Amino acid sequence: MENEKIYKMAFSKVFPLLVAKAVKKGRTEEKVFAVTSWLTGYSEDEIKGFENSDLTYGDFFRNAPALNPNRKFITGKICGIAVETIEEPLMQEIRYLDKLVDELAKGKSLDKIFRK
Numbered sequence: 001m002e003n004e005k006i007y008k009m010a011f012s013k014v015f016p017l018l019v020a021k022a023v024k025k026g027r028t029e030e031k032v033f034a035v036t037s038w039l040t041g042y043s044e045d046e047i048k049g050f051e052n053s054d055l056t057y058g059d060f061f062r063n064a065p066a067l068n069p070n071r072k073f074i075t076g077k078i079c080g081i082a083v084e085t086i087e088e089p090l091m092q093e094i095r096y097l098d099k100l101v102d103e104l105a106k107g108k109s110l111d112k113i114f115r116k
Helices: 002-007 011-024 029-040 044-050 057-062 069-073 089-105
Strands: none
Touching: 002 057, 002 089, 011 029, 011 044, 011 057, 011 089, 029 044, 029 089, 057 089
């Protein structure tokens, strides 16, 4: 039930929070767009367009054009839960992005974040 609440949240409300988290730690908005694009396959322009739409956060991930196959290499904890153990596929995709933004905020390079 809690997951549905998250899925129905407006992308335009959630994404700026992710950007703010990274910017607060001295990272750039462009890098948040880069990790989001890497994960989902959306272009930066598409993501910017969603910031001014009524797209839900769940639909942002459900409709992602090309989820990166290397996202399965993302491990670690977010909110005390290991992302690799999340059973609900849509929630796992959401938490992958949370984890990538966390890594960015902590100063990891894009090469490491992109699992190169």
